[in-house]
Amino acid sequence: MVLTCKDYHVGWICALPVEYLLAELMLDKVHDSVPYPEDDENEYLLGQIDSKKTGGHHNVVITLLPSAEKGKASAATVAKDMVRTFPNLKIRLLVGIAGGIPGSPVQLGDIVVGAPEDNSPGVIQYDYGKHLEEGTFVRQGSMNKAPRVLRTAIAAVQKNHLRARLVERRDYISYLNMDEVKECATRPPSVGHAPDNEIQEVAVLSTGSDPNKSSIEPALPEVYYGVIASGDAVIKDPEFARKIRERKIQNVLCFEMEAAGLDAYGCLVIKGISDVCNKDKNNDWHRYASAAAAAFARELLTVLRSTEVDNLPSLGNTHWNVPRMLSPLFTGRELLLKHMSEHLVPESDAKSPCRVFVLHGIGGAGKSEAAIKFATENQHSFWGIFWIDADNEQSIQQSFENLANMQIPPLAASDAKSVLQWLANTKNSWLLVLDNCDNIETDFAGYIPSRGGSVIVTTRLTECQHLGVWENVDDLGLEDAIQLLVRACGLKQEDQQAEWSHARAVVNLLGQHALALVHAGAYIKKGFCNLQMYCQTFRAQASKLMEFKPVQQASRYKNVYTMFEISAATLASSDDEDSQTAINLLEIFGLFDRENLDVDMFERAFEYCLVFEKKHGLFWNAGAYQKSLSGTVADVANSFHNSVCVVSPDNGSCDEIYHLDLWHFEQVRSTGLVGSMLVSGFRAACVRLSELSIIRVDKKQILMHPLMHEWAKVRMPLAVQEQVYSRGLCILVLATSMTLTQQDKDRTLLHHISACLDHSVENEIPLNVARALYRLGNYLIKPRTMDLAFQEFVMVPLFNHILKHFHPGSHTYTSRANCLLHW
CATH class of the missing domain: 1.10.8 (Helicase, Ruva Protein; domain 3)
Incomplete structure (x- = not known):
């Protein structure tokens, strides 16, 4: 049978030539070379290791890092090319040498497997984190756990080792004793480290050894399971190693330089201890430690059924359906990407419910870019990465049809339901990105497969947060x-x-x-x-x-x-009454001060309106007041007049500025926000705006992004601005009518009144608008002792605003306004 690159399922990566040589000696059979892509500069050795359980075998490809190019960057490049050349790789092993920690029970020649007993990640990146005050260091980087099938095989090896009580009966010892291995990698007769005059204890690994002895009795390597620390530097500082030991950071057992570069590849790391982390590092134990690690790797593969490996999803990326390249300006998001990786990167071959991560935030916050960044960094963890444009039903169906046609051969059925069913049953690992899930009428849960794979949802809708683990991305930092x-x-x-x-x-x-x-x-x-x-x-x-x-x-x-206008268009296109009311509320928010939007202020205004209506037997219907009891609406309007008012017999109005009018209640009612005693139109509108991430309600505070607030302000045409200005003033006026003794609310009102005064008035303001402004000024000044700064901040601008834009003939206006201005 002629083999091709597609027939190899196990990848074995080495950093040094001696590791590569000893890996070759562990093969049961060496295969002939196969053609490789011209742009792949890796050196490959092909062969097989027989499985003891089924009589089958594992086809293994071994590769080596370039000479003088060590570290995580080189390892990542080599692994990337290996995945591209051998697209059906199912598992990867990084096998080689590492440096031990002074004082650790791990001896020279022993084996460390990056598989802690608590099932946590087996590799940490010790040089990736934050240095805090007092000299402490908080680690932030950790590597993905090895695939479940490898962890199961490790358990089988551990069971075999317990059964073989004597170390020399273990399989990896027999592989170390093979003639070719012994000839190439004999165990050194001494510890190979001269004592350090200042820190003698680092001359050996075990605290129970005598550093003045030049040799010890020959021993056989033991196997330890725990955390391996990976970074770009060779650790020769015994003080650094001492700190690692004293702080017991993640139970680290050794240091090495390549594993951190394989974070995206679900790799198991196996290391033989070749030296101690001090200045006397040498090569005496390199061969034997390499042989010990390679022997354990061989034993691990022999207990692994070949059928188990065959049934695993491929680790290489075959399908890449991302609409655009990552922006070269992409900045930050490290913690977000770490959380996404921990949740989305597959660590098990077993079918399980979809792993869903929801990126939530306002438009333009960077949700889609974060999804592209994650896909780019982790593409080799997924056989297929598929992008669904969830902008509307038509784009969703077209995206699923494209996904179906990408397969070889194309799927028989290309509708969304059929493709989702196919994804749920394929054994390959995949990532599905549902981008722009912003339509409030669409149930996006229906586009998530029932099991297997990983899904990213980008959305402005707060309701989509329940689809999975979610994070808000509004705050870039x-x-x-x-x-x-x-x-x-x-x-x-x-x-x-x-x-x-x-x-x-x-x-x-x-x-x-x-x-x-x-x-x-x-x-x-x-x-x-x-x-x-x-x-x-x-x-x-x-x-x-x-x-x-x-x-x-x-x-x-x-x-x-x-x-931002996309959100407003979503509301405008809805036939739902709450959506239309939400647009009215958005416009009022744009008029008011963003930092002092308060739920109580609005609800006081609407409560006062409802109390007034109940008192006078009024109800709102078809955009106008109607009377439910005896009398007429005109009678209610006339009730606002005082004995000093000169009422016109033609229309029942007067020129007095000091009292309100039915018009003020009509303005508030016309917003649709008042609702009824039982149902609040305001709260329903807040829910709509919150659903689209236009606002966020935190207890009694309404939070709005500064740029979103600016957009709400500038998007209103001039005619709408005048209407919103009147409505906003009337809401403030009615709110003050419920708070005549609540002075703690004054500062909030101050900011909103000041924001209203910033509104540009082109023409003379109507009498009822002037009445609202006058009433607000009278509320703020009459029962309180105001300092000069307060007057300069609001009071003087408010009444100057009235005098500038309102010119009635009534003497009552002038006398009252001047009185307030000279108070």
Whole structure:
């Protein structure tokens, strides 16, 4: 039978030539070479190791890192090419030597297997983490666990070793005693380390040994199971090793340099101890330690059924269906990607429910980019990576049809239901990305296979959080956001520090919004302004800058404004009454102060409106008040007048400014937010906005992204702005009517009144608007003692606003306004 690259299921990686040689000696049969791709520079040795259980065998491919290119980067490159050349690899082994830790029970020549008894990851990256105060170091990097079938085989080996009580009866010892192995790798007669004058205890591994002895009785290697520390440096510092031992970090048993580069490949690491972590490192034990590790690897494969390996999913990536390359500006997200890897990368061959990870956040926060980053970094952990455009039903069906046609041969049925069923039953590992799951009418749970594989969901919908493990990605992190901006601006490394404070101001202004930062950088890079000027430019021309769209690095939505407008379009296209009311509430939020949006303030206004209606027998119907009891609506309107009012016989109105009118209640009612005594239209609208990540309600506080708030403000046409201005003032007025003794609410109202005064008024304001402004000023000033700063902040601007835009003929207005202004 002529073998091809597709017939090899076990990959064996070595770092040194001596490891490669001893791996070859463990083969039961060496195979002839097969053709390899021209762009693969790896050196391969092909062969087989027989399985004791079934009479079958494992086809094994052994490769070696390039000379003088050690470390995790080189290991990752070699593994990547190996996967590409041998697409049906099912398991991988990294077999070689490592340095022991002074004081550890692990001796020279012993074997360490990266498989802790608590089933935690077998490799940590000791040089990846954060140095904290007091000199402490928090490790952040860990490697994926070995596949379940290998962990099961390890259990079988451990059982065999317990049965063979004498070490010399274990299988790996018999492989070490093979003539060819003994000839190549004889156990050294001495420990091979000269005593260290300052730290003698590091001259040997065991604290019970005498460092002055030049030799010890020949011993046989023992096997230890635990954590292997991996990093780019050779550890020769006994103090560093001593700290590792004293702190007992993750029960580390040894150090090496390659395993951390194989994080994406589900690799089992097997190491023989060849030296101690001190300055006297030498090569005396390299051959024997390499042989011991290789012998254990051979024993492990002999207890592994070949059928078990054949039935495993392939580790290499065959299908890559990602719509675009990763942005070269991608910055940060390390912790998010770590959490995604821990949850999504398959560690077991058994079929289980789908592993689902939901990336949730507002539009442009970087959800899709995070999904692409994860797919790019972990592509070799999945046989297939399939991208579903979940924008609408048509794009979903088209994406599943494309997935079906990618297969060889194409699937017989290409509808979404059939493809999902096929994914649930295929033995290969796959990753399905459901991107842009933002349609509130679509049940996206129906597009997740019933079992097997991994799924990423990117969405603005809070309701989708229940689909799996989820994280919100709105917060990029201040330092990463600044770094993203300066990179997008094209600043040279030497110029970044000088611009850091200006970049920080822009990041705070834009709320760390990833897409807005990229577009701001593009705007600055084009020369329209510099970093120092951007904040001022944005405040003056927010709409223009939000609509700016770069040619390169463009979003699928073209610009920030259009991207946010997708959410509003979703609401507008819905026939649901709550969605229409949510648009009204969004407009009011845009008028008010973002940092002081308070649930209580709105509910006080709506409660007062309901109490007023009940008192006067009014009910709201078809956009107008109607009377349920005796009398008319006009009678209720007339009840607002006082004895000093001069009422017009034509329309029942007067020119007095000091009292409210039925119009103020009508304005609040027209928002649709009041609801009834039992059902709150306001809360239903908040739910709709929250579902689309436009707002977030935290207890009584309404939280809104600063850029989203700016968009809500600038998106309103002039005619709508005037209407929203009137409605917002009336809500504030009714809220004050319920809080005449609640002075703790004043500061919140102050900020909202101040925000309303920023509203640009083109024409003379109507009497009822002036009444609302007057009432707010009277509320704030009459029962309280106000300091000068308070008056300057709100009071003077408020009444100047009235005097500037309202010019009635009534003497009552002028006298009352002047009285307040000179209070």
